Amino acid sequence: MGGIKGYTIAVRALCEFTAKTGDLDLRFTPTPTAQEGIAGHAVVASRRGDGYEKEVSLSGEYGPLRVRGRADGYDPAANQLEEVKTYRGDLARMPANHRALHWAQLKVYGHLLCTARGLPHVRLALVYFDIGSQKETLVTEQAQAGELQAFYEQQCRAFIAWAEQEIAHRTARDAALRAMRFPHKDFRPGQRQLAEAMYKASTRGCGLLAQAPTGIGKTVGSLFPLLKATAEHGLDKIFFLAAKTSGRAMALDAAATLTGVERTAPAKNIPIIPLRTLELVARDKACEHPDKACHGESCPLAQGFYDRLPAARAAALQVSMLDRDAVRATALAHDVCPYYLASELARWADVIVGDYNYYFDISAMLYSLTVQNSWKASVLVDEAHNMVSRTRKMYSAELEHAQLRMLRKTAPELLKKVLDRVHRQWNALEKEQQACAEPAYQVYQDLPEKLTGALQTAITAIGEFYAEHPAHVDNDLQHFYFDAMAFMRLAESHGDHSLFDVALDGSGTRANSILCLRNIVPAPFLQSRFEAAHTTALFSATLSPWNYYCDMLGMPAGTAWVDVESPFMADQLAVHIAGRISTRYQHRDRSLAPIGQLMGEQYARQPGNYLAFFSSFDYMDKAARAFAERYPDIPVWLQERRMDEAAREGFIARFTEEGCGIGFAVLGGAFGEGVDLPGARLIGAFIATLGLPQLNPVNEQIRRRMETIFGAGYDYTYLYPGMQKVVQAAGRVIRTETDKGTVYLIDDRFARPEVRALLPSWWHVDVST
Numbered sequence: 008m009g010g011i012k013g014y015t016i017a018v019r020a021l022c023e024f025t026a027k028t029g030d031l032d033l034r035f036t037p038t039p040t041a042q043e044g045i046a047g048h049a050v051v052a053s054r055r056g057d058g059y060e061k062e063v064s065l066s067g068e069y070g071p072l073r074v075r076g077r078a079d080g081y082d083p084a085a086n087q088l089e090e091v092k093t094y095r096g097d098l099a100r101m102p103a104n105h106r107a108l109h110w111a112q113l114k115v116y117g118h119l120l121c122t123a124r125g126l127p128h129v130r131l132a133l134v135y136f137d138i139g140s141q142k143e144t145l146v147t148e149q150a151q152a153g154e155l156q157a158f159y160e161q162q163c164r165a166f167i168a169w170a171e172q173e174i175a176h177r178t179a180r181d182a183a184l185r186a187m188r189f190p191h192k193d194f195r196p197g198q199r200q201l202a203e204a205m206y207k208a209s210t211r212g213c214g215l216l217a218q219a220p221t222g223i224g225k226t227v228g229s230l231f232p233l234l235k236a237t238a239e240h241g242l243d244k245i246f247f248l249a250a251k252t253s254g255r256a257m258a259l260d261a262a263a264t265l266t267g268v269e270r271t272a273p274a275k276n277i278p279i280i281p282l283r284t285l286e287l288v289a290r291d292k293a294c295e296h297p298d299k300a301c302h303g304e305s306c307p308l309a310q311g312f313y314d315r316l317p318a319a320r321a322a323a324l325q326v327s328m329l330d331r332d333a334v335r336a337t338a339l340a341h342d343v344c345p346y347y348l349a350s351e352l353a354r355w356a357d358v359i360v361g362d363y364n365y366y367f368d369i370s371a372m373l374y375s376l377t378v379q380n381s382w383k384a385s386v387l388v389d390e391a392h393n394m395v396s397r398t399r400k401m402y403s404a405e406l407e408h409a410q411l412r413m414l415r416k417t418a419p420e421l422l423k424k425v426l427d428r429v430h431r432q433w434n435a436l437e438k439e440q441q442a443c444a445e446p447a448y449q450v451y452q453d454l455p456e457k458l459t460g461a462l463q464t465a466i467t468a469i470g471e472f473y474a475e476h477p478a479h480v481d482n483d484l485q486h487f488y489f490d491a492m493a494f495m496r497l498a499e500s501h502g503d504h505s506l507f508d509v510a511l512d513g514s515g516t517r518a519n520s521i522l523c524l525r526n527i528v529p530a531p532f533l534q535s536r537f538e539a540a541h542t543t544a545l546f547s548a549t550l551s552p553w554n555y556y557c558d559m560l561g562m563p564a565g566t567a568w569v570d571v572e573s574p575f576m577a578d579q580l581a582v583h584i585a586g587r588i589s590t591r592y593q594h595r596d597r598s599l600a601p602i603g604q605l606m607g608e609q610y611a612r613q614p615g616n617y618l619a620f621f622s623s624f625d626y627m628d629k630a631a632r633a634f635a636e637r638y639p640d641i642p643v644w645l646q647e648r649r650m651d652e653a654a655r656e657g658f659i660a661r662f663t664e665e666g667c668g669i670g671f672a673v674l675g676g677a678f679g680e681g682v683d684l685p686g687a688r689l690i691g692a693f694i695a696t697l698g699l700p701q702l703n704p705v706n707e708q709i710r711r712r713m714e715t716i717f718g719a720g721y722d723y724t725y726l727y728p729g730m731q732k733v734v735q736a737a738g739r740v741i742r743t744e745t746d747k748g749t750v751y752l753i754d755d756r757f758a759r760p761e762v763r764a765l766l767p768s769w770w771h772v773d774v775s776t
Contacts, residue, residue, distance in 0.1 A: 014170040017380055018065075018076030018115050020354070025165040026111035029104035030303030031312035031347060039093040039138045040496065047093035047136045048079060051143065058083055065119035069163035072170055078116040079134075087130040087147075088113070088120055093138050096474020101135075104313070109133055115162060118155035127152050139471050173355070176281060180357060181238035183280040189231060190264050196574035196744075197223040201546070202232040204569040208542045209236035209385060214566035216391075216553050217546040220573040220767070221738045225546055226254075226261040229387050230358075233544075234265060234282070236385070237357070242541060244384040246373055247360045250393040251681050258360045258389070259286060259330050268328045285329040285352050287361035293331070293346035295339070308344040316351060319343045323352055354380075363394065367536055368401045369496070374536055383541050390680070391545035392731050395559045398529035402505075404494040406462075406522045408433050414483050421472055422484075425465040432458040437518045440511050448704040450508045454498055466491050497524045503716060504528040506708055527709050528716065530561025537563050548738055549731045551765060558717055570768075577771035580741050584774045585753040590695050595626055598695070599633040602753055606669065606693055607638045609749065615690040616662045620674040620736050622696035624648055630695065631671045642668030646676060662688045674698045680735040685742040691749040692740050697756055698729035730765040 039047060052061050059082050066075035080089040090113040094101065113131050121129055128151045135144040194202065201219050208215035209232070219225050233245050247258040262268075267279030291297070296306050303310035319341035326333050329352060338345035353359055353376060366373045366386060377384050388394060411433065415426050436455050440446050469488045473479065501507060506525045513519055526532070537543050543562075550556055553568045588601050606619060621627035624646075631645050644661050647654060655677050661670060664687045672678040674696050700706050706724055714720030733752070740748035756762055758774050766772065 013068075013071045013073055014174055015073040015075060015381075016166070016170070018074060018112055018119075020380060021074055021162055021166055022108055022111040022115060024169070025162045026108050027104065027313045027316075028107070029102070029311070029313055031301060031306075031309040031344060032102055032303060033301035033309075039095060040492070042496070042499070043138050044093045047138055048091050050141065051089075051091050051134055051136055052080060054143075055080065055082060056084060063120070065116060065123060067119045067122055067159070069160060070167055071174060072163050072167060074115065074119070074159075074163070076112075076116065076119075078113075078120065081120065085130065086126070086128075087132050088117055089132045089134050090116065091134045091136055093136045094474075095138050095470050096477075098135055098137070098144055100474075100477065106133075111158075111162065114150065114155055114158045117150055118152070118159035121152040121155055129155075139467065139474075176283075179281050184234050184238040184282075187231075187234065187265070187280055190227070194228070195223050197571045198225075198228040200569065201225065201228040201571050204567065204571075205229050205544055206232035206236055208544055208567055209233060209240050209242075211565075211567075212541055214537060214542060214563045215544040215546075216550055216556055216562065216566060216568050217544060217571060218550040218553075218569070219546055219548065219571035220575065220769075221548045222742055222744065223571065223574050226257045226389065227264065229389075229544060229546055230258065230261050231265060233385050233387065234358075240541070241383060242385055243380075243382040244356070244377070245358045245387065246366055246384060247358060247387045247389065248363050248366055249360070249389040250363060250397065251390070253681050254389045255286060255360050255362075259284065259328070262358055262360070263328055266327060281327065282358060283324060283327060283329065283352075283356045284358040284360065285349065285356035286331050286334070287349055287353065287359060287365055288331045288334075288346070289362070290346050293335070293344075293349065295335075295345065301344075306344070308338070308342060312343050312347065315341050315343050316348070319348055320351060320355070323348065324355055329356065363388070363397050364401065367394075367398055367533060369493075369532070371536075374539060377539050384539075386536075386540045386543040388543065388545040390547050391556070392547040392549045392735070394545065395529065395556070395728075398533060398560070399526045402497060402526035402529055402532045404490065404497050404524045406490055406494050407519070408437070408521070409519045410483075410487060410490070414487050417481070418484060419472065419476075419479070419481075422465075422468055425461070425468040429458070429461040429465050432461045433520070436509065437511060437520050440509055440520070441518065445704075446511050448508065448510050450506050450708050452507075454501060454507050459495065459498055462491050463495055466495060494522070494524060497526075500531070502531070503712065504531050506705075506712065508705065508708065525705070527712055528559055530559060534561045534563075537561065549734045552727065555723060555727050559723070573767065573769040574744055575741055575769055577769055579744075579747050580770060581749045582737075582766075582770045582772045583749070583751050584757045584772060585751055586755045586758045586774055588695075588753050588755065590622065590626075590697075590754045595629070598753075599630055600637075602630060602693070602695055603634040603637050605751060605753070606634060607641070609691065609693075609751065610638070610641055610669070613690065613749070614667050616666055616684070616688060617669045617691045617693065618678065618689060618736070618739060619669050619671050619693040620679060620695065621671070622674060622698070624673055626695075627671050627673055634669070644668065644670050646670070646672040646678060650677065659684070664688060669693075674736055675732045678739075679732055680738070682739050683742055684739060685746060689740055689748070691751075692737055693751045693753060694733055694736055695753040696729075696733075697726075697754055697762070698732035698736075699725045700728055726762070727765070730762065734765070734767060 059080060061080050063078045063081050065078055078088055079091040090109060092109055113133060117129050117131050131148045131150050133146040197219060201217055204215060204217055236242060249255045249258060262284040266282045295308060299306040301309055319337060323329060323337045334349050335345045338348040365371055411430055415430060418426055436458055440449050443449055504526060506527060508523050508525060509520050511518060511520045557566060585605055588598050590598055621630055631643055635643055646658060662684050675698060710720040710724040713723040717723055737750045740750055763772060
């Protein structure tokens, strides 16, 4: 959008709205990657004459609409305007609705060009470029300026009623947001400080790291100021990104509170403030027919999807709170897919709530839409202490040799030769590693060229095979194809921010290895995401030290930092360091008795509900057995390996207001954060570990790289991530301003000054225990 007087829309978005018809068809037909597409466009341009113009910026107006975009190329000598589309396989198999969309885009560009340059006519050329064969197929049409103008105006008229509705919505939304008042009588302690920092960051258009204690209402305290900023600073979107389902639920509740929506009564979903809030849900959770393929010949919700989409879209946007249930109900009422309806609604929602991956992943939908539509978007990242580990995973990739060995036995004959070549090069790498002093694990400075070359050839061959055989079903082949593509995509940007390592198990012909491109510093990948946003605000109860997060995530220069004052008083939480006990690996058996005694004595002084955290399941099991033998009358319950959602809920359900006992858990697991047990539901915690990541070859390589890049190898690899988990776990105890509780930090290393410096400043720590 471009303000209340007009509406700016990209040519592509206009045509997708007005000219897209027919089925949703996601049959697996490999399309060129973004980089292959860019390369294909470059090849086409390189074949043109000297006067050829690339990426011609064009724009025009119609009523309140401003239509803009970039045509791929124009040859003034031939008066030919080109739209380049890359593809693989048989062009004849391209769906007719795809071609119709391509023509619509080209005709709109044709009108804008004729208007801009006073041309009476122009030759339009759709250039289909085959990535595999590098051949071009041109489909041309001579078009008169008057015909193109009529087509352009037809598209604009088809969209203009919607545009006027959107302008009216934005005008009403912004007026209501300017008048919006804080929904509670007053801010909680610390909440105003957080809100002010958020608003100032939006005013400056800078990044923000906000360390804000649990219990101050961070969700409302961050969303409220950015909704105010939406009207004042001309924001198009707010993306609220959370690591867990609970965080997304809190964001939806906060938006409902701020806008006056009754979430429990969808039929009365009439807001005081006309704000559209959308929840994005993973595809596997939103799918209504998981046993069917995503195309019209298989799934009834894909058949005619784009024909029924306009009515479904219009109906959905009459609902202010578009959470998972509301989107599903609207989608099924119009016989369309809920997941892809939600993807479409992301274009029209004001606040979008979803997982981190929707903006930060390598193929993130919200990031792509932001760039394509030039949205002015602000990004809120909840529980941002998870960002380092989550984004590392987003930009890492693995390949296992055993997967390839199995595939070679079942692959189509046409592909066996290229897969065999990959296998031979992989065997050569394993043989080389077996000759090393430490063959089980090696880090390589460079990727093996022959192996990566063979992988790229295999990817191309598999892509061409699927293009020619779109109905072929082979899950193993598809998995290998996707894994190999992800690996090679990251291989193109391999550098100091990642490790290329090979873990080898076995020897000779029975050897199996895993190749890993292991991202350890996400910063280079995330910088473009931060640049595309008006502001990105990361907030959590544990974001210290701030330079660690700035370095690892690549926060923009000028990023602000605020450490929000705690609403809690030191006398609410008794923090004791058990400095005579060591929980180091070699001392763990010896630590069981004193830890059990400490826990038993505290429980005797103050019976109630406690959590006890340990560094591993093995250590936890031993501690729980030793404790139960010594104190058989005290109830205990244990976290189990691979607990499902029902089991996790059962574990938490044991913590009742009237209950007593100790729940044993693993630090950094499901119960170390995101668990809200106020009042008597939890009165204390025992943390028998510093939470340091395991000492192993991988982490030692990461430590060395952290030392080389930042000069802080041990802190960045072990200490900071470990203490983050400790403080998060301790934060389960005090949840409200009336809570009181006790925390025992069990290990002599907690008494060290550099470790104590990472504890919250409002804690009063007793080191005499």
